[in-house]
Amino acid sequence: AQSVTQLDSQVPVFEEAPVELRCNYSSSVSVYLFWYVQYPNQGLQLLLKYLSGSTLVKGINGFEAEFNKSQTSFHLRKPSVHISDTAEYFCAVSKAGGTSYGKLTFGQGTILTVHP
């Protein structure tokens, strides 16, 4: 089984500052890794995913993440945040090479609050 730990439940940051949201995972098999964002009263939107290849993954809205297999981490970063980035962010893992519909296991979420 896979598990995900998001190390920070809340991250406050000022507008235009850089931010890092931390995610560690545990798995005995190869995994796919994802970051999703959830705005208030909305569903989840995929920010980026790591399936294979380059360990630095770029996503939408200026976010990027780096897969570190030795540290079993997949931290999300943005060099300059906006007020509109205020949302909850979920890291998720799926077993690699399984069926084409992947069962996602989510972390507990990190609430990012961007202050003016």
Place this chain on the structure above:
Amino acid sequence: DTEVTQTPKHLVMGMTNKKSLKCEQHMGHRAMYWYKQKAKKPPELMFVYSYEKLSINESVPSRFSPECPNSSLLNLHLHALQPEDSALYLCASSQSSGKRVYNEQFFGPGTRLTVL
């Protein structure tokens, strides 16, 4: 059309009521999912349908009954629910090509259910 729609947006029901949640997508996806999300928690997978057949049931109580009448539609029938079943119910869909590749899940906005 890259949208997953869910109706109703809000639902309040008593413990003796029978109600249904509806999810629809027109992206040609053949895998559809139900997730349950409690407040301040990550989504938890309930059911997965692939090609209109139930593929995963995460030991969900029988008071929740899923139905996939066609490739575009997914229902969740509710009967004799408990107050602790109050949550946001999210639907998602993805391609299901039969190949061992990950297919992104697209989420709907959810139905917020309150059981009195």
